[in-house]
Amino acid sequence: MINWKKLQNGSDIRGVALDGVEGETVNLTPEVAEILGKAFVQWLKNTIRINELSVAVGTDSRISGPVLKAAFLKGMTEAGAKVFDCGIASTPAMFMTTVSGNQSITAGVMITASHLPFNRNGFKFFTSRGGLDKNDISKILGIAEEADYSTTNSVAPVSSWNFIDEYSSFLVNYIRKQANIQPNYERPLQGLKIIVDAGNGAGGFFASKVLDQLGADTRGSQFLDPDGNFPNHVPNPEDEEAMQSICDAVIRENADLGVIFDTDVDRSAIVDAKGNPVNRNALIALISAVILKEHPGSTIVTDSITSEGLTAFIEKELKGIHLRFKRGYKNVINESIRLNEEGEESWLAIETSGHAALKENYFLDDGAYLVAKLLVEMAKLNADGKNLTDLIEKLKQPNESKEFRFSISNDDFLSYGNRVLEELKEKVAQLNGWTIVEPNFEGVRVSCAAEKGWFLLRMSLHDPVMPLNIESDIQGGVEAIKNKLAELLNDFTGLDNSVLR
Incomplete structure (x- = not known):
């Protein structure tokens, strides 16, 4: 049984495409890629509502790219789209196919997992309006899960297009x-x-x-x-x-x-x-x-x-x-x-x-x-x-800078992380020399006067992790901020703050 929602990574689709890493089970197979091809074409039909769809597809250098691409192209052609295979390309180039070039392209797709390890892969989707958002990806995965797509008997051949030259x-x-x-x-x-x-x-x-x-x-x-x-x-x-x-x-x-x-x-x-x-x-x-x-x-x-x-x-x-x-x-x-x-x-x-x-x-x-x-x-x-x-030449760089990452063991990691942030605000408010920075749009950012620095504690975008960034303009400033913060976070048993010790 495919867990389609697990394939969503914000505004992308990402998964494990190859064996070889312990504890990571393959969930992005050619069969999944073929269904995603059909689901994406259906999403285009539902969203753009034009009769003739054309999609350009490129890959990065990943080993799993050719197999996944072949399956994805098969799914799209069976769903009625005209498809251009752009070979090895870049993500930005695949967007540019929708706004330039010598073809009329409805959408561009890049098969990539960015900087992730060799065993991962994924899909990034574009129309002429830009990259798809989280809600769009959720809809595509929903179509795939429900098999809510149509196919056609008239399958057009895939055309090659070396767009990276253009x-x-x-x-x-x-x-x-x-x-x-x-x-x-x-x-x-x-x-x-x-x-x-x-x-x-x-x-x-x-x-x-x-x-x-x-x-x-x-x-x-x-x-x-x-x-x-x-x-x-x-x-x-x-x-x-x-x-x-x-x-x-x-x-x-x-x-x-x-x-x-x-x-x-x-x-x-x-x-x-x-x-x-x-x-x-x-x-x-x-x-x-x-x-x-x-x-x-x-x-x-x-x-x-x-x-x-x-x-x-x-x-x-x-x-x-x-x-x-x-x-x-x-x-x-x-x-x-x-x-x-x-x-x-x-x-x-x-x-x-x-x-x-x-x-x-x-x-x-x-x-x-x-x-x-x-x-x-x-x-x-x-x-x-x-x-x-x-x-x-006049940019002032910090003397010290470091990032730490806390794992959250609580099952409801999002609620737990937000509670950590709210209680940390209350604790910081009682300290002399530490000031909560406002406006701030993510996590808790604190200015640390004596340590000539600042820190930001926030929730990860997707994972049960709280990243902590610390910077200081003086030697030993990061260590001083870290040690004081370790005391403030000591009561949170669901937070693995051993990284601070």
């Missing part, structure tokens, strides 16, 4: 036009050495199909070939080992810039010429500097765990507005869209994880477009003898 050309033309470097219009990155680390995911195209076309020297790029075993490191800009790998490569190759993508290229980070990572708060600061030069006074929407130094940089140095919202890339994107609809200009929604969505680019979280935007600025600065990271 998408790459779009990026190349964008960089050329926006940089407008004369007389090197065609090759604005001439003289710059830029290396790419794709982590054996789907992002290897960026070196040959984008950077090489723009004149960059990409020799020394690494792990460009798709390999779903991920033999070198996890394709994840948040992973320390992955970031260290690209940092080392930049130094080894004497490169001007390093670029790293996650598996399906909806997230990215960069490394400067000295081998310093530009991710998390620094990446947000850098793209904010570019955006606020183009759109002065705009609101930058970020997730909840960004630093006080970032807020000061955006508001005091860049003269913008920083709205610290909730974790979850769809949350920050939807909040930025909401602000624009209400008349408050917001051109950037970005998470510390590297998800960045720009108003100018359909509010699509696109790691390659983010890098393209930064490359435009790099080309302009290089022409004037300046460096890209000169833009964030």
